Amino acid sequence: MNTVRMAAVAAEFGRDLEDDFTTVERLIKEARTEGVDLLALPEACLGGYLLGLDDDTALDAGPPALSVDGPEIRRLAALAGEMTVIAGYCEAGEDGRRYNSAVCVTGDGVLGNHRKVHQPLSExxxxxSGDTFRAFDTPAGRIGMMICYDKAFPESARALALDGAGIGVCISAWPGARTNAAADLAEDRWKRRFDLFDRARALENQILWISANQAGTFGSLRFVGSAKVVDPGGDILAATGVTAGLAVAHVDVDEALATARRSMGHLRDRRPDAYTPAGAASA
Known part of the structure; x- marks a missing residue:
């Protein structure tokens, strides 16, 4: 039995790293009082996201670039302690480039790191961009990480599920629609897509799904919140709605996976030989 208390965060973050760490520390303490084992914080929670997704974003200096083995990630790990914590940050790559990344830590250090593969608009x-999806082991179980737009591509979550991930964690800075925006975020069409992707990725791979997101506003962006935990049948177990908060669910991961896959096993029943598009072999 692998019973995990898992939580997804919807919260507001900005450029000031000290302010962000104050928020992270508060959220970890709140999660600890709830007995949380696995906590997902949003994309770019350390240093904030971009001010917008139009061409003028190049005028924004962007968030501070942090090393995965630097003092800031060690600070995050110290705050995590016995908890498994996933957080988004701007990574200073060894190649001199910057990556939109997610790191998974406990008090023992870094367990996994993911560089966002799919980039929307002018990101x-x-x-x-990163170029891989890999699952890894944690005290909470085998996990696969994605960032925001990654989840719009079924292959992302499928690659992680095939690599043994029983829990998919997608952290986001997902905004509301850029045109014809709904006055009520709960009715926003981009919010609806965000929720559909979460439920579909869980159901098609029959895995647990944790979705964290930024809330509030930053620059020209208005984030949809909507942090949630989804079961392997695509049902939402806990959600924050469009406001800031913590979505917490207590799940026996092994039982949930076994129950979902008992009759129809989506990974087991795949037919990879039938999925090659006509003409691809000669292209």
Missing amino acids: DASYA
Whole structure:
């Protein structure tokens, strides 16, 4: 039995790293009082996201670039202690480029790191892209990480599920619609897409799904919040709605996976030989 108390955060973060750490520390303390084992903080929670996703984002200096083995990530690990914590940050790559990254830590150090692969709109003006999806082991179970737009591509979560991830964690800075925005975020069409992707990725891979997101506003962006935990059947176990908060669910991961896969096993019943597009072999 692998019973895990897991939580997803919706919260507001900005450029001031000290302010961000104050918020992170508060959220970790709140999660600890709830008995949380696995906590997902949003994309870019250390240093903030971009001011916008139009061409003028190049005018923004962007968040501070941090090394995965630097003092800031060690500070995050110290705050995590016995908890497994996932957080988003701007990574200073060994190649001199900057990456939009997610790191997974406990008090023992870094367990995993993911560089965002899929970049929406003008994000590539600020970040280089990653090129892999890999699962890894944690005290909470085998986890796969994604960042925001990554989850719009079924192959991302499928690659992680095939690598043995029983829990998918997607951290985001997902905004509301850029045009014809709804006055009520709960009715926003980009918010609806955010929720659909969360439920679909959990259901099609029959895995637990934790979705964290920024809340509030930053620059020209208004984030949809909507942090949640989804079970392997695509049902939402806990959610924050469009406001800031903590979505907490207590799950026996092994039982949830076994129950979902008992009759129809989506990973087991795959037919990879049938998925090659016509003409691809000769292209």
